[in-house]
Amino acid sequence: MLLTGLICGVLLGFVMQRGRFCLTGGFRDMYIAKDNRMFYALLIAITVQSVGVFTLIHFGLFDFSAGQFSWLATIIGSFIFGIGIVFAGGCATGTWYRAGEGLLGSWIALFGYMFMSAVMKTGFLAPVDSSMKAIALPTNSMSESTGIPTVVFIALLVFIVTTIVYKELKKPKVVIPSLKPKYTGLRHLLFEKRWHPFVTAVLVGIIAIIAWPLSAATGRVYGLGITTPSANILQFAVTGDMDFINWGVFLVLGIFFGSYIAAKGSREFRFRMPDAKTGITSFIGGNLMGFGASLAGGCSIGNGLVMTAMMTWQGWFSLLFIILGTWTASYFVFIRPQVKKKVSATSGAYLA
Template identity: 30%
Template sequence: MKLKSNIPSVKNFFGIILVLFISVLVSDKVKDQSEVLYLSLWLGISFGIVLQRSRFCFYCLSRDFIEKSNAEGLLGIITSLVVGTLGYHIVFGAFLTEPIFPHLPPNAHISPVSFVLLLGSFSFGFGMAIAGSCISAQLYRLGEGLVSSLFAFVGIIIGFILAFRIWNYFYLNIIYDAPVVWFPHHFGYMGSVVVQLTLMSVFAILLFKFHKKQKKEEISFWWKIKWPTYVGGILVGIIGMVAFFRITPLGVTAEIGSISRNTAEYFNIMPLRLEGFDTLRGCITVVKNVFWTNNGLFIFGLVLGSFAAAVFSEDFKIQIPNVHEVKNSFIGGLFMGFGSMIALGCTVGNLLSGIMAASLSGWIFLIFCALGLYLGWIIKNKIRVN
């Protein structure tokens, strides 16, 4: 494939210019607060660009493997986990010289392992299959002009509120005594790296075994070419490491959960308290009245970055959904919101950040999320055929 050396049109740079302008406005707004807030914005922008250009959507990449035996996308996810695991273990030493039980590195997404985690993971995977993409992909596709993402987020917020209503029962009866398993406690830092890389290697070998070579996409303009997923994986791993070291682990549901809590408070349907919630690790939500938070700016930046990348690559297009797409987005959002709340994170905050942190909860999320995804894919395809 020979690429044309044309220079993109001036209109292709509109998104980049707009993002730079908005970043200046945000910088002025947060200059008296913390430079970490501004860094959160730019990490979000970078994350959005990477997700959009490499099509780093957990459901889409999984669907490619199920339907086409194309393992390239899932191997890209494993690449991000390898890079993130190595980076996290370097950072662990700065926070915690010796991984002695029960001490854990600050903010790392290391959650209790219980039936609730299994249920939440399965629900999330099922929901993203019905909705067509996970929460992070809904955000970057919103930046591409996908209007149905808005209906997914309505469902996600309602799903969060439903989960809030039954959280106390889950916590007091199941989560309270559930074990928190961090590999370095059992194997040390070096042993933890070996265990992690061994598990990833096993998954990679299985994916290679079933992979079928795909036909190359014919695109002549360099700015329209999709980035290889392994490149996206490397960059996601690096962004994850930087976020963990400077701010907090990657995640996109803390801000959404906070909006859900505020909404529930407004309608007087929020429990008086969420038992034990603030003592756990993951994408924890809080009741707040400000937008300028680390996770809020990260999500805002993600959409901005995706928008800039989509406009530059000519992928941006306002896509109005039909009734069927609205229904799927909303229902899928319900399951994703419910699942990510009780599992304390989604595919970014739990799968990526959890596995990178050498947490058993991250691996459990991966397995049961995949099972839920597969069931959702089967049901969705049967409905489509009938």
Template identity: 25%
Template sequence: MNLATILEQHGESLVLAIGGGVIGLLFGFFAQRSKFCLRAATIEFWHQKFGEKLSVWLLAFSTAVVLVQGLIVLQALDTSTARQIAARGSLSGALIGGLLFGAGMIMTRGCASRLLVLSANGNLRALLSGLIFAVTAQAALSGSLAPLRNTISSWWTVEGGPTRDLLAITGIGHWGGLAFGLLWFAAALYFAIRSGWGLWKWVGGIGTGLAVAAGWWYTHLISSNSFGAVAVQVQGLTFSGPSAEWLMRVLSSPAPHIGFDFGLLPGVFAGSFIGALVGKEFKLEGFQDGYSMRRYIAGAMLMGFGSMLAGGCAVGAGMTGGAVFALTAWLALIGMWAGAGLTDRLMDSQATVPTAAQQVAGTTANMQAP
């Protein structure tokens, strides 16, 4: 039975949802086992440690770039109609949103995808932060924060098409993008080898990047074989939009139509849960004091608003958009690294002089990564 027949019998929505679930399962499992985390990678970078966390992120990112650009060169993928390239974008939104998101992920000790992974591992701090992230993202998309988001986004915009495509702007084309990805992959291998051997660091990092590329390839495959009245959108992995969608699915009726995003979040949750069971790392964790709770709440709000402003989260804008060399995605990624570095430096300086409440509660251990 070929794909066209499957789509005709079951419909594009269901097939997309199933594919989103499977790809999400792989992403969740590999991200959990490798401890994939942009927040941890930025901390190592700004502290000039260049260790395991940075090498895992570089492995994942470079793998996604190489595979996506390789598929395009082989004409097995076309991302020219994806919103990151084709639609009008906001440079001001990408940069400011990236800064806010980077600051927020330091405060919550994880980006949007990491919060979902940790939630499946029993981390109640991450679960609460993820819920607040989703509420804020929805408010920024179509709620009370939407006017502010639209105002900031209008300050500096760019038309869709070649003017939003870094490969077209620089003139290096997709072969140049592939070479760039291979260069980053070589750098990732260097840092990975230097930081020491770890099976899940290699397998998990590469597997996470593979899942990102698979998202692009799968939605393109369905789009190319679809004969529905409504065109299937070519898209990749992201967590801000799906989080807001799942929130509205729970709170409103009728619920949004199912699609790739419908299966993605449950798939990531299930994959991370399986990974935690395999590694015997499932453990219920909560807040230790009021200070840390306030920090997580504020950080989740910054991430939720920042992700909608930037056009995606650390995975959606940073990896998925970065792999197709969308100008706004790279600006957002730069903003995330800068915002994370500045916030980490600020919070480190504050942490050297703990408050009396923190001393009583003994929260020094809580300042470490989960």
């Protein structure tokens, strides 16, 4: 049954690589380019998953408990995670699938991410993690804390997302020049044709739904998750303890292999070595990701895609602060240096 995690991961890695489902770029573009399409795509994936998973719960396939809301750890951890993904050049899932493309900077970020996640969960920072998570509200469920049925929250989300999609699809299409296709049929569709982000989002949402019953069948009652499985891989490599191997580990390994298949098929795979500065920055970003995601109880997938779909405060607060962290880092990494260059150029011209 654990192999179903590998299959699910391969599908997710393939879809995310071909659809360029990059949440780091999406959150950054919201601030820098005023382009919200990838954020809208995320909302579509959340909505599809929410409808599907709560339908499965309704029919008794598995149970879900939202637990308590460790609000302080979620806010601080998510903000730090948002900063980390800018330095790392990709979020947790994005780092896995970009590593499958041969981007060695992502391998460096991935090691930092796995290392710090393991340190936070079972290493010397575990007391910090547990003490901050102890500051919590009794319920994490939006429905339980407000008395409003979950179906109302889902219906509201469906209405908002449907309205957004309708308005976006009514906008004039921008024709992007492309090379003459080399393939035809299914091969062209899978490996050559540009995928619309909304189509990719629907596929990600469907895979996220499928992940729940497959994972629950192995005793892991959760959907897509990246942080704990990533830490488990490193912990298994160090200790050899088979208890660290579960459905989630096969999932993240599958993301890597799925991305590799997609990248090879679309002729996008190649090893790319970063310069020293980029390598150091990637490693720092990976460590920030590992620290933040562990503290927050999830990354942009575990919290931003899954826990949002489950209508929890943790999910929606985490998504908000991941975005704010991404915007903060984007200002200092991309915006401020350009402003300084313009000021220096203006000053130089004035003195001349």
